[in-house]
Amino acid sequence: MLDCFYTKPIFKNFKKTQAKKYFILTYGCQMNESDSERIGFYLEKKAYKPAKSEKQADLVILNICSVRQSAVNRIYSKINKLKTIKTKPKIFITGCVLDKDKKKFKILGASYKKFGQIAMKKDCKHKIGYVPIMRGCNNFCSYCVVPYTRGREFSRSPNTILREVRELLKQGHTEIVLLGQNVNSYLFKKTDFSNLLKLINNISGDFKIRFLTNHPKDMSDKLINTISKCEKIIKEIHLPVQSGDNKILRAMNRKYTKEHYLNLIKKIRKKIPNIKFTTDVIVGFPGETKAQFQNTADLVKKVKFTNAYIAKYSPRPETTAFNLDNNISHKEKKRREKILRKIVFKK
Numbered sequence: 001m002l003d004c005f006y007t008k009p010i011f012k013n014f015k016k017t018q019a020k021k022y023f024i025l026t027y028g029c030q031m032n033e034s035d036s037e038r039i040g041f042y043l044e045k046k047a048y049k050p051a052k053s054e055k056q057a058d059l060v061i062l063n064i065c066s067v068r069q070s071a072v073n074r075i076y077s078k079i080n081k082l083k084t085i086k087t088k089p090k091i092f093i094t095g096c097v098l099d100k101d102k103k104k105f106k107i108l109g110a111s112y113k114k115f116g117q118i119a120m121k122k123d124c125k126h127k128i129g130y131v132p133i134m135r136g137c138n139n140f141c142s143y144c145v146v147p148y149t150r151g152r153e154f155s156r157s158p159n160t161i162l163r164e165v166r167e168l169l170k171q172g173h174t175e176i177v178l179l180g181q182n183v184n185s186y187l188f189k190k191t192d193f194s195n196l197l198k199l200i201n202n203i204s205g206d207f208k209i210r211f212l213t214n215h216p217k218d219m220s221d222k223l224i225n226t227i228s229k230c231e232k233i234i235k236e237i238h239l240p241v242q243s244g245d246n247k248i249l250r251a252m253n254r255k256y257t258k259e260h261y262l263n264l265i266k267k268i269r270k271k272i273p274n275i276k277f278t279t280d281v282i283v284g285f286p287g288e289t290k291a292q293f294q295n296t297a298d299l300v301k302k303v304k305f306t307n308a309y310i311a312k313y314s315p316r317p318e319t320t321a322f323n324l325d326n327n328i329s330h331k332e333k334k335r336r337e338k339i340l341r342k343i344v345f346k347k
């Protein structure tokens, strides 16, 4: 058994003969997708069966993302819809949830449940196998709820991770994706992310390694060297830049400058000539002038990302940026988003 625990038993009086059905709705990032697979596995071990749709379920779990307010608003209406289902399912919320939302969801009839580390699903058929290596974040970017919803950084032990990777390879997965809010700050005792990558790369077999997501400030020379040397690592790095303007980067509390970011790209390209970069960008951060946005557009043009997740700034309660004047209109944010899309996707 891998490290598997569930913080509070939700089905204390559950009788195996009941054969109840569950349905999980997943929103947001790969971390949530991976967690949902594991929650499903956990429920099946408790004799729950997967339902074909939420309408046939006795238990619906909403594994949610709080990065944008619009995403949270959609959950409120989803809960109201679920309450009209004939089977009257129990509704649980998990994932990335702010305390204030937990209270509101509860009033609506959906309780928050915290799942701990659950063993991975045993019968995944797809080629990608997700392995969470760490959770949480210590960075407190001024716009981001993750440090509030996921808590401080916590790295899983290398032994547990290696065991899971081997198990996934045995099942036939050919691509291992290491997940975490900030994988390149992984640290378990003396094992840092670079050491961990080497250990995984040394596992025999024909497979590839991918990892996300990274913080530019934690991309050390040692790590760049390891990525270049390990033949199983896919030569594509997701390196969120968020803005190409130093004043905005400071206001975002990103802890690096445009120059640092561009030097990093240059350094990595020199060491790994065939490397590809993908990124995240936020447009319309409070106070972002047209000239400041242009700095971002220039950086995006310069780096030539192969993919980019472009988000319109959305104020999130509890974050420091929440108190700033969200003074860029939705229309202007959309315009800026369109410009960046054109640069990255050439359409």
Ligand code: SF4
Residues within 6 Å of the ligand: 137, 138, 139, 140, 141, 144, 145, 146, 147, 181, 182, 215
């Ligand atoms: S590093 Fe990422 S997860 Fe952490 S606060 Fe910043 S944006 Fe959020």
